[in-house]
Each structure stands twice: as structure tokens, then as C-alpha cells.
Amino acid sequence: MSKPSNEELIKALNAAGSAHHDYEAKFLKGKRDEFWAGWYASYVLGRLGDFATPSDLTNWLTQAPSSDDWFKSAAQYISERL
Structure with a gap:
């Protein structure tokens, strides 16, 4: 890919x-998902293909810098590691 x-x-x-x-709202009844990064990684890889391993993408998501636009900064962080 x-x-x-x-x-x-x-x-x-x-x-x-x-x-x-x-x-989180429907299935976890409003509780925070502590394993959110793995969930995101699975979703993104399912949508875009196997451009990274699930464990690498999960780690990169947890390491992505916080910002006002996290989605944009996380995407940049991931791109720099591919």
C-alpha cells in the first residue's frame, strides 16, 4: 500500500x-475508552489500507503532539514516520 x-x-x-x-456514547455508556488509539488505528487502516502496522500506528497516535487541531498535527506526525 x-x-x-x-x-x-x-x-x-x-x-x-x-x-x-x-x-463511547452508545456502547461504553459515556465512559472514556482507554484503548482509543488502537481503535483509531484499526479504523484508519481499514479505511486507507495497510500503510503501517497496527502497533506502529497505535504508538504514533499516542505520541502525536497535542494541539488545537489534533487531527492535523497527528496526520503530520504520522506522515513524518512513514
């Missing part, structure tokens, strides 16, 4: 965020 563009990563991470919010 080829490396996804920054824009593709941003869109996939945003979609993962929306879907994960619904998952």
Missing part, C-alpha cells in the same frame, strides 16, 4: 474521531 497523503490521513482521523465518539 502506498503512503496516504496528509489530507487523506486528516479525513480518516476525523472520521475515526466521529465514529469513536459514537462508540
